[in-house]
Amino acid sequence: MVIGQAMKRKEDPRFIRGRGRYLDDIVLPNMLYLALVHSPYPHARIKSIDKSKAMALSGVKAVITGEDLDAAKLEWLPTFHGFDKQMVLALGKALYQYQEVAGVVATTREVAHDGAELVEVEYEPLDPVVSPFQSKEDKIILRDDRETKTNHIYHWEVGDKEKTASALERSAVRIQERILSPRCHPAPLEPCGMVADMNKATGRLTVYMTSQAPHVHRTAFSLVTGIPEDKIHVISPDVGGGFGNKVPVYPGYVVAAVASVIIGVPVKWVETRTENLTTTGFARDYHMDVEIGATKEGKVTALKVSTTADHGAFDAAADPRKYPAGMFGIVTGSYDFPTAFAEVDAYFTNKAPGGIAYRCSFRVTEASFAIERGMDILARKLAIDPAELRRRNFVRKEQFPYPSPLGFVYDSGDYETTMRKALDKIGYDALRKEQADKRAKGELMGIGVSSFTEIVGAGPGKHFDILGIKMFDSAEIRIHPTGSGIVRAGTRHQGQGHETTWAQIVAEELGLDPQELLVEEGDTDTAPYGLGTYASRSTPVAGGALALAARKIREKAQKIAAHLLEASEADVEWKDYKFSVKGVPGKSVTMKDVAFAAYTNPPPDTEPGLEATYYYDPPNLTFPNGTYIAVVDVDSETGAVKVRRFLAVDDCGVVINPMIVEGQVHGGLTEGFAMAFMQEIQYDNDGNHLNTNFTDYLVPTALETPHWETDSTVTPSPHHPIGAKGVGESPNVGSPQAFVNAVMDALAPLGITHIDMPLTREKIWRAIRDAKAQQ
Amino acid sequence: MNLSWNGTEEIQAGKDAVWTFINDPAKIATCLLDVQSTTIRDAHSFDAIVGVALGPVRGKFTFRIALIPASDGNHMDMKVSGGGLGSVVDLVAGADLISNGDASTTLNWKGTAEIRGPAATVGGRVLDTQARRVIATTFENVRKSLSGSPQAPANAPGDGS
Numbered sequence: 001m002v003i004g005q006a007m008k009r010k011e012d013p014r015f016i017r018g019r020g021r022y023l024d025d026i027v028l029p030n031m032l033y034l035a036l037v038h039s040p041y042p043h044a045r046i047k048s049i050d051k052s053k054a055m056a057l058s059g060v061k062a063v064i065t066g067e068d069l070d071a072a073k074l075e076w077l078p079t080f081h082g083f084d085k086q087m088v089l090a091l092g093k094a095l096y097q098y099q100e101v102a103g104v105v106a107t108t109r110e111v112a113h114d115g116a117e118l119v120e121v122e123y124e125p126l127d128p129v130v131s132p133f134q135s136k137e138d139k140i141i142l143r144d145d146r147e148t149k150t151n152h153i154y155h156w157e158v159g160d161k162e163k164t165a166s167a168l169e170r171s172a173v174r175i176q177e178r179i180l181s182p183r184c185h186p187a188p189l190e191p192c193g194m195v196a197d198m199n200k201a202t203g204r205l206t207v208y209m210t211s212q213a214p215h216v217h218r219t220a221f222s223l224v225t226g227i228p229e230d231k232i233h234v235i236s237p238d239v240g241g242g243f244g245n246k247v248p249v250y251p252g253y254v255v256a257a258v259a260s261v262i263i264g265v266p267v268k269w270v271e272t273r274t275e276n277l278t279t280t281g282f283a284r285d286y287h288m289d290v291e292i293g294a295t296k297e298g299k300v301t302a303l304k305v306s307t308t309a310d311h312g313a314f315d316a317a318a319d320p321r322k323y324p325a326g327m328f329g330i331v332t333g334s335y336d337f338p339t340a341f342a343e344v345d346a347y348f349t350n351k352a353p354g355g356i357a358y359r360c361s362f363r364v365t366e367a368s369f370a371i372e373r374g375m376d377i378l379a380r381k382l383a384i385d386p387a388e389l390r391r392r393n394f395v396r397k398e399q400f401p402y403p404s405p406l407g408f409v410y411d412s413g414d415y416e417t418t419m420r421k422a423l424d425k426i427g428y429d430a431l432r433k434e435q436a437d438k439r440a441k442g443e444l445m446g447i448g449v450s451s452f453t454e455i456v457g458a459g460p461g462k463h464f465d466i467l468g469i470k471m472f473d474s475a476e477i478r479i480h481p482t483g484s485g486i487v488r489a490g491t492r493h494q495g496q497g498h499e500t501t502w503a504q505i506v507a508e509e510l511g512l513d514p515q516e517l518l519v520e521e522g523d524t525d526t527a528p529y530g531l532g533t534y535a536s537r538s539t540p541v542a543g544g545a546l547a548l549a550a551r552k553i554r555e556k557a558q559k560i561a562a563h564l565l566e567a568s569e570a571d572v573e574w575k576d577y578k579f580s581v582k583g584v585p586g587k588s589v590t591m592k593d594v595a596f597a598a599y600t601n602p603p604p605d606t607e608p609g610l611e612a613t614y615y616y617d618p619p620n621l622t623f624p625n626g627t628y629i630a631v632v633d634v635d636s637e638t639g640a641v642k643v644r645r646f647l648a649v650d651d652c653g654v655v656i657n658p659m660i661v662e663g664q665v666h667g668g669l670t671e672g673f674a675m676a677f678m679q680e681i682q683y684d685n686d687g688n689h690l691n692t693n694f695t696d697y698l699v700p701t702a703l704e705t706p707h708w709e710t711d712s713t714v715t716p717s718p719h720h721p722i723g724a725k726g727v728g729e730s731p732n733v734g735s736p737q738a739f740v741n742a743v744m745d746a747l748a749p750l751g752i753t754h755i756d757m758p759l760t761r762e763k764i765w766r767a768i769r770d771a772k773a774q775q
Numbered sequence: 776m777n778l779s780w781n782g783t784e785e786i787q788a789g790k791d792a793v794w795t796f797i798n799d800p801a802k803i804a805t806c807l808l809d810v811q812s813t814t815i816r817d818a819h820s821f822d823a824i825v826g827v828a829l830g831p832v833r834g835k836f837t838f839r840i841a842l843i844p845a846s847d848g849n850h851m852d853m854k855v856s857g858g859g860l861g862s863v864v865d866l867v868a869g870a871d872l873i874s875n876g877d878a879s880t881t882l883n884w885k886g887t888a889e890i891r892g893p894a895a896t897v898g899g900r901v902l903d904t905q906a907r908r909v910i911a912t913t914f915e916n917v918r919k920s921l922s923g924s925p926q927a928p929a930n931a932p933g934d935g936s
Contacts, residue, residue: 040863040892097891117834117860274893686889688776692896693831 002508003722006659010515011499020238023193023210024270031195032061034256034269035112037102037119038279039094042130042350042687043142044123046090046101054104054118059111061263063119064103064255066091074258077224077249079353080216080466081324083154084315086353088251094123095142095313096352097689098278103255105267128350128687132287132310135347142313142348151348153315156325158406159341167302167339171293175378180756181366183285183310183351183681185277185691186358187699188494190240192280193270194253196260204231207257211236211522212246212492213532216466218524220249221257223467236522242494243671244356247318247534248281274692281318282351282681283358285310286344286366290374298384300393303337305370309346309355317346317355318534319362320464320471326362327621329406330455333371334415334625335393340405350687359671359732361456361535368452372737376448376744377753385432386741387423390451391416401718408455410623411725412715413651419451422627422649425711431631439749444634448742449627452734456726457540457622466531470617473537474528475545477506477553478611481599483592484516490530491542492522495667496728497660498538502546504656505722509550510557511577511591528613536624536726539656540717545616547721552612557594560610563603564589622717622725626650628734630742639765641677641743643706648735651713653725661727662710668731669708674700675732676739680758750775776895778903781885784914788921790874793882796921797851797870798844806916808909811835819843827859830901832893834860848872853886862892886910 014020051063066089069075076085090101104115129135129142135151142151168174194209205227211217214234222229239246256269271280287308293301309325311317319326325344332340358365375393379386394415395402402410423429431447438445461470474490487506491498498521503514521527530542554574561579562569565587572579580588598610631645648665655661678698682690691697716723736757743759744752750771755763786793796802800821804813809826816822820841827836838857845851855866868886875881890902 038861038892040858040861042891097896123863274897684776684895686776686891688891688895690896692893696896 002504002514003654003656005504005657007500007504007514007657009497009500009660010503011497022190022238022240023195023208026195026208026237028195028197028266031266031268032105032107032259032263033109033112034252034259034267035104035109035116036100036252036255036275037104037116037121038098039090039101039123040097041094041123041125042097042128043126044094045126046092046094047122047124049102050120053120054115057111057115057118059107060104060115061107062105062259063115064105064259065089066101069258072258074224074254077254078220078467079314079316080248080318081315082321082467083324086314086316088254093144096350097687098275098352099313100251100255100279103259105259105263130349130351130683130685130687132308132347132349135349136308142350153311153346153348154324155343155345157341157343158329160339160405161341163339164302164304164341168291168293168304171301172296173294173378173382174291175374175381176289176291177374177377177754179288179290179370179373179754181284181286181288181369182757183282184358184675184679185282185681185697186243186245186356187277187697188241188243188245191271191273191276192246192250192252193268194256195266195268196257197266198260198264200264204233205257205261206233206235208235208237209253210239210246212239212242212494212534214492214522214524215490215529216469216532217249219469220467224254225257234524236492239492239494242534243359244283244318244534245281245358246494247356247532248316250280273694277681277697278689278692279352281316281354281356282312283354283356284366285355286363288366288370290370292374292378294378294382296382298382298389298392300335300337303332303340303371305331305342307344309344310349310351311346311355312349312351312353314353315346316353318357320458320466322463323362326357326364327455328363328367329408330364330453331367331371332404332406333368334390334395334451334453335371335375336395336399337405342406351683357535359668359729361454361458361729364454364729365733365736368454368733369737372450372452373740373754376741380748380753387419387428387449390449391419394451409620410453411620411717411719413453413623413625414713414715415451415625418625418649418651418713419627421711421713422629422647425649426629426631426645426647428629444636444746446632446634446742446744446746448630448632448738448740448745450734450738450741451627453623453625454536454730454733455621455623456536456729457618458535458537459541459618460620461617469531471531471537471541472615472617473530473541473545474613474615475542475549476528476611476613477549479510479553479595479598481596483512483595485512485518487517487519487546488527489521489542489546490528491533491538493533493538496533496538496664497657501539501656501660505543505546506550509547510554528615536729539724539726540622540720541616541618543724544618544721545614548616549612549614552614553610556606556610557591559603559606560594560597561589564593564597619719622653622720624650624652624725624727624730626730626734628738630738632739632742632746634743634746634764636768639761639763639768641759641764643673643739645709646706646738647709647711648731649711649713650727650730651715652727652730653717653720654714654723655712656724664728665710665731666708668729669735670700670705671732672735673705673739674698676736676757676759678758776890776902777887778890778906779885779887780906780910784882784884786880786882786918786921787878788880789877790872790880792921793872793880794848796917798842800840800842802920803842806913806920808912829894829905830897832860832862832897836862836864838864858892858894860893862890862894864894865889
């Protein structure tokens with residue numbers, strides 16, 4: 001078995017030796033550098049832009065403004081959501097602080113930035129809109145370019161509104177809470193960047209870019225610029241973290257490409273940290289009004305969630321067209337609600353655009369946070385243990401495939417077994433006893449449970465698209481004569497370990513050595529067309545394509561094996577990683593034997609070679625799930641939280657490489673921990689962005705990060721070729737509420753029900769102080 | 776980011792001398808902190824390039840400063856607008872002059888500033904402290920210039936409101 005082995009990552013030797021090749025490592029002859037000018041105002045009319053001083057600076061080659069792009073009909077770019085467009089450079093108005101207003105191209109990075117300082121922009125400041133609730137009033141209309149003079153972007157709803165309202169009305173017990181999933185940012189350590197290289201001799205534009213979806217970016221560039229797609233070559237080199245941030249097209253990409261096309265030499269643009277945090281895709285910013293009804297015995301009767309979403313200045317949420325609020329319909333979570341209703345209203349504000357899937361499959365983190373906080377609040381109201389309340393309401397194992405009241409069909413799961421494993425492993429009963437003892441002494445200890453269900457693996461193409469392109473994915477496998485091979489996929493890893501796991505999938509299917517299978521992604525000239533890596537879709541979609549491409553090879557190999565074994569093809573079977581003649585145990589050939597024969601001795605009626613391509617459009621999504629438990633101690637004097645233990649039990653279906661899964665879970669838990677306790681992109685009432693660098697937007701280090709305990713259960717996905725479900729986003733989706741539930745559990749004796757993330761010491765200290773004052 | 780300050784300064788000079796001084800752009804320009812160059816535009820305004828260090832925001836800011844005297848000679852307004860490094864500063868300040876006899880004048884002053892861009896977001900935490908230092912130093916320089924001799928350090932300005 002190759003699948004299931006903790007094989008060391010094939011990509012790591014080059015990374016740990018500093019031999020990775022990232023975007024900023026690329027230096028081309030005659031390359032120029034691009035720096036961008038940003039608006040200091042969140043909302044302002046642009047009265048004039050004076051380029052003259054910048055152009056006079058030695059080394060500056062060009063200054064590009066929105067008007068220049070307008071003249072070239074390149075002033076707008078489509079957002080991946082498909083319903084809106086985004087200014088490349090501010091034209092007429094700046095709509096958020098740090099919006100790109102002009103670009104300066106120069107011989108060095110330093111001169112470009114100095115030149116950007118010399119671009120004089122005259123603004124007429126306008127009153128900003130800094131919250132979706134203010135936006136809702138439509139007193140200030142932000143988007144002059146839209147025919148509809150409202151800040152309201154869309155209303156989306158799913159479920160049975162009347163039935164849910166009626167069920168809530170009739171419920172013996174009801175809870176209501178406004179729960180904020182605050183604006184946060186993926187903050188990959190490598191910011192976004194591009195080297196655009198227009199070769200005027202060939203008419204071909206080569207772009208090296210930090211891309212999680214290079215094929216989609218190629219298509220988008222072709223649509224924006226009008227350059228035929230065959231004349232665009234996108235290469236995504238090693239990517240230093242993406243987490244959804246490197247899915248959208250950003251103005252810097254377009255301006256760098258335009259500059260290279262105009263000037264005819266390579267142009268490099270690499271963001272600063274501030275540019276990354278202030279202008280590229282944020283995540284979340286969902287204000288969710290959660291209502292749950294239940295019986296007195298703790299059986300849920302109905303769920304209603306009404307959300308007000310802050311989308312910033314443009315609707316750049318990278319959600320499929322059919323699902324403007326992404327997969328928020330997973331908000332019923334792991335629970336068997338008889339009825340449910342969810343609605344989302346999205347609004348423009350004077351903030352950076354985004355709403356990307358930051359390590360979550362399109363709004364799943366928000367949905368999961370809402371239901372898991374809601375269930376905890378309900379448990380407290382019912383005076384039922386939160387784990388027990390969850391257990392009473394789980395979708396039962398025998399209910400799968402489970403049609404949820406909000407329209408998804410869950411593929412598989414055994415929530416109760418997963419929870420039981422988690423409770424036993426962490427010693428839940430003993431912890432509750434310890435908590436009771438501590439409470440008697442006035443100490444604040446909390447235990448937080450999260451039993452989440454994710455939804456990942458977009459496609460299927462009938463429901464999900466980007467820019468209209470169906471969300472399939474692809475794989476191409478070529479086996480060389482000596483039995484090694486090259487594996488290419490339409491995905492693009494950014495740390496997920498595809499070079500290892502893809503090799504393991506193919507090796508498992510073909511009985512080859514994964515060390516001899518080279519995995520390549522990220523080059524649109526060589527890889528088959530795919531939709532990229534985000535939203536935990538690589539293994540559910542491209543992983544399926546890889547297995548099925550390998551099986552196509554195996555089909556052909558069987559013919560060749562039969563030829564070699566001098567047997568009928570029907571008498572040859574694939575068993576124990578080799579082809580044997582049924583009933584003749586000693587007569588067999590390996591895939592290596594077959595590979596050599598495919599080039600040297602193919603059967604007469606068979607074309608030489610051994611390769612296959614597969615485009616896989618999955619029949620359904622996959623539904624990873626898990627139970628996470630956090631144990632915390634809260635200092636009542638300072639509000640400081642110590643995460644004493646954290647256990648994650650994940651069911652991600654069949655595990656390809658447990659070491660990589662563990663690494664994925666550790667990383668996601670650390671991000672979830674950061675969201676719960678540290679991270680929020682804040683704007684003041686004047687629209688100033690307050691978290692523009694890593695001193696104000698905190699990334700946890702090893703000092704703050706708790707010790708993670710992990711375990712797993714396995715319920716294979718019945719429709720996935722190898723039964724895998726995906727795991728990259730589960731820890732980010734499942735963990736924030738475990739932390740928050742634990743802290744709220746600790747604060748329960750003080751009557752504190754809910755505090756919005758991030759749970760900073762100050763917020764907790766103030767809540768304790770206020771609660772004590774009321775006692 | 777909006778900031779406001781107010782305070783009272785005692786200048787050891789008569790009201791007429793103080794009024795004359797603060798009406799002169801060239802003299803006021805010499806009192807600003809970290810001025811690198813000034814250009815007098817007319818009788819009531821000047822441009823100044825000032826070195827700024829707000830935490831990690833360090834560089835040159837260019838300001839246009841307009842002096843707006845009241846006709847009664849008892850009040851002076853000042854508007855400062857400009858910025859740099861992608862930041863914008865708009866400041867409005869006003870001072871009432873109260874004569875304490877020939878030897879001294881009291882300035883009751885208040886100011887509000889709107890700051891946007893990295894100066895507000897990156898340097899926001901140190902902005903108020905830095906602004907108070909600038910204000911204190913400016914008044915100290917005014918005091919020195921008018922008295923012609925070193926004086927005790929200026930009082931810290933009052934709390935923002």
